[in-house]
Amino acid sequence: MAVLRNDFIWGAATAAHQIEGNNVNADFWVAEHAGLPHLREPSGDACDSYHRYREDIRLLAEAGLKAYRFSIEWARIEPERDQFSRAELLHYRDMIDACHEHGVTPVVTLHHFTSPRWFSQAGGFTGPDAVERFSRYVAAVCPILHDVEWIVTVNEPNILALFSRMTAAPDAKTEGESEAAGSEAAASDETATVAMAQMPTPSLDFAAAIAQVHRAAVQILRERTNAKVGWAIAAQAFTPTEGNEAVFEEVFHAWEGAYYEASEGDDFVGIQAYTSQPVGPDGPVPHPPSDDNTLTGWAYRPDALGLNIARVWEKYRLPIFVTENGIATDDDARRIAYTTGALQGLKDAVAAGAEVLGYTHWSLLDNYEWGSYAPTFGLIAVNRSGDFERTPKPSLAWLGRVAASHGENLS
Numbered sequence: 328m329a330v331l332r333n334d335f336i337w338g339a340a341t342a343a344h345q346i347e348g349n350n351v352n353a354d355f356w357v358a359e360h361a362g363l364p365h366l367r368e369p370s371g372d373a374c375d376s377y378h379r380y381r382e383d384i385r386l387l388a389e390a391g392l393k394a395y396r397f398s399i400e401w402a403r404i405e406p407e408r409d410q411f412s413r414a415e416l417l418h419y420r421d422m423i424d425a426c427h428e429h430g431v432t433p434v435v436t437l438h439h440f441t442s443p444r445w446f447s448q449a450g451g452f453t454g455p456d457a458v459e460r461f462s463r464y465v466a467a468v469c470p471i472l473h474d475v476e477w478i479v480t481v482n483e484p485n486i487l488a489l490f491s492r493m494t495a496a497p498d499a500k501t502e503g504e505s506e507a508a509g510s511e512a513a514a515s516d517e518t519a520t521v522a523m524a525q526m527p528t529p530s531l532d533f534a535a536a537i538a539q540v541h542r543a544a545v546q547i548l549r550e551r552t553n554a555k556v557g558w559a560i561a562a563q564a565f566t567p568t569e570g571n572e573a574v575f576e577e578v579f580h581a582w583e584g585a586y587y588e589a590s591e592g593d594d595f596v597g598i599q600a601y602t603s604q605p606v607g608p609d610g611p612v613p614h615p616p617s618d619d620n621t622l623t624g625w626a627y628r629p630d631a632l633g634l635n636i637a638r639v640w641e642k643y644r645l646p647i648f649v650t651e652n653g654i655a656t657d658d659d660a661r662r663i664a665y666t667t668g669a670l671q672g673l674k675d676a677v678a679a680g681a682e683v684l685g686y687t688h689w690s691l692l693d694n695y696e697w698g699s700y701a702p703t704f705g706l707i708a709v710n711r712s713g714d715f716e717r718t719p720k721p722s723l724a725w726l727g728r729v730a731a732s733h734g735e736n737l738s
Contacts, residue, residue, distance in 0.1 A: 329733050330674045336432060336685025337730035338394025339387055339706055340651055341376070342439035342482065343403075345694040346383075348373035353402035354447035355440065355490075355697075366698040374692050375715045377418075381425050386707060386719055387691060388429035391727030395431050396650060396687040397422065398439035398482065401446075401464050408445050408460075411467050420471040427474070434650070434687060435472060436479040436559070437465060437544065440490055440697070452487070453536050458543050465544045469551040478554040479597055479650060480544040483561040484537045485586050488529035528581045528610060538589035545593060559597025559650040560586045562635035564628065568605050568612075575606040587643045595684055597650035598639060600632040600669070601625060622655035622702040629654075629665045633672020640681035647682060649673065653689035655702035659720045662706075666726065667737050674734060688726060692717070 344350050349372060359369035376383055380397075387395055403415040426433040438461070442451060446460060454460075465480075472478065481487065541558050548556045563582055567575035590596045602625040604611045614626045621627060632652050639647060654665040666688065677683050693705035700711065706723035710716040729737060 329735060330678050331683070331734045335683070335733065336394045336434075336477075336648075336687070337726070337734075338392045338396060338432070338434065338685070338687040339691035339726075340396035340434075340687040340689050341383075341398075341691050341694065342436070343398040343400035344370060344373075344439065344441040345690075345696070346374040346376040346692055347400065348375050348377055350400060350402055350441065352406040352443055353400070353441040354444045354451075356402075357444055359698075367701075368699055370695040372711070372715075373695050374709045374711065376692070379715060379717075380422050382717060383691060383707075384422075384425050384429050384431055386717060386723070388431050390706075390719065390723045391731050393430065393432055393730065394434055394477075394685065394687055395426055395691070396434035396436065396479070398436035399468060400441065401438060402441060402443040404467060405443055405464055407443075409463075416468065416471050419468075423471065423475060432477065433475055434477040434479065434648075434685075435475050436482050437468060438480065439482040440487060452540055453533060457536065458539050461540045462543045462547055465547045466551070469547065472548075472552045472554060475552065475554050477595075477648070478548055478552065478556050480541050480548070480556065480558045481537065482559050482597075482650075483599060484541070484558060485529050485534070485582055486561045487537065488533040489527075528578065531581055531585060534581075534585040534589070538586070541589060555594035557590060557593040557595040557597055557648065558586075559599055559648075560590075562598045562600045562631075562639065563611070564600060564603035564631040564634040564638075565606050565611065566603060566634075568607050571606055571608050574608060574610065578606050578610055584642075587639060587645065590643070590645055593645070595646045595648045596639065596643075597648050598632075598635050599651035599689070600635045600649070601628075601651075601653065603628040603631045603634060622657065623696070625655075627654075627665065629668025630672050632669040633676050636673060636676040636681050636683060637679065640676065646684055648684045649686040651689035652686065653704045655696070655704050657703055659722050662720070662722045663725050666722070670729065670734060670737055 350356055359366050384395055399419045405411050423433045545556050560583055565579055619627045636647055652669050654662055656662050690704040692707050693703040693709050696702040706720055708718040
């Protein structure tokens with residue numbers, strides 16, 4: 328008897344800024360060219376997926392995957408305040424059409440870390456008109472989403488809370504923030520991805536602000552589309568060390584709990600899981616150096632996915648969509664081993680009662696990991712020094728076979 332539901336969704340995920348290339352009106356593009364020490368290289372052409380998305384969708388479909396999670400880039404849609412690009416809206420509509428043509432379900436994310444530079448300069452999501460500005464963007468996008476079944480409003484709002492510190496120009500930092508940035512730059516390969524594991528606890532004030540943005544977006548989407556709507560949380564699989572249970576509860580609430588609480592009434596909550604961290608008397612304990620760590624410096628923890636699903640279901644009873652899960656490695660056999668363990672944990676959580684709707688692997692392509700191309704998460708390699716040729720890895724075909732077996736065959 329199958330463990331997973333009959334309509335369980337299998338797919339892979341990407342994000343616009345990380346694969347499209349030349350997203351010049353985005354705030355992160357500005358940061359990439361500001362000389363920040365933890366952003367080692369700019370995104371540049373990325374994977375040129377702005378022009379090659381049809382090939383990417385075709386490769387995903389030919390492997391047997393049935394869903395593609397991708398993001399619409401706000402900085403392209405509204406490059407200047409109140410100036411909406413019809414051409415860019417039609418570009419993303421064409422991506423949706425390409426998914427349907429290949430029998431692929433589009434899972435559309437409306438905000439994946441990057442914002443128009445004018446929005447960030449006006450205070451971003453803590454600015455006085457953030458709800459109004461994001462709502463106008465969502466309303467502008469709704470007409471191209473009429474046949475989209477799944478919409479993610481905001482990707483990892485709890486990590487977005489930290490991005491403003493990571494991308495601020497040096498002269499915009501306070502003395503304390505400058506010190507923090509210096510210590511982040513000393514992380515193992517000085518990428519923003521590594522630095523996030525050592526960032527301070529996200530602000531609850533930001534959580535309250537972004538929750539208002541999310542709730543407004545959900546209301547608009549429910550009025551104007553027929554999609555299932557939620558947002559996607561970075562799930563850390565924090566675990567308390569002995570005697571530090573109270574600290575763990577505080578850390579969990581600030582990093583995740585406040586965002587799950589704001590998900591009440593949504594059709595689903597996205598969970599994005601990669602690793603696990605213990606919580607000591609001073610908060611999360613950074614991953615110590617180890618030969619077993621991934622290319623991001625994170626601990627190798629395929630069990631993190633199952634831990635997160637079980638915890639979220641037990642505490643919040645929210646329907647769960649695994650919107651990201653994967654590993655940064657240049658050893659594809661290790662990717663398959665990691666994902667096997669993660670999916671087994673997912674199945675165990677479902678067998679124990681959790682409601683899980685789908686799984687989109689991070690990432691479809693080796694892409695720009697917020698400061699560096701070194702961490703490779705992709706099921707497909709991209710020749711960025713040549714003609715952007717795509718080379719599917721064995722893990723892509725493997726995941727397609729897992730999907731074809733409805734998750735029964737993880738060998």
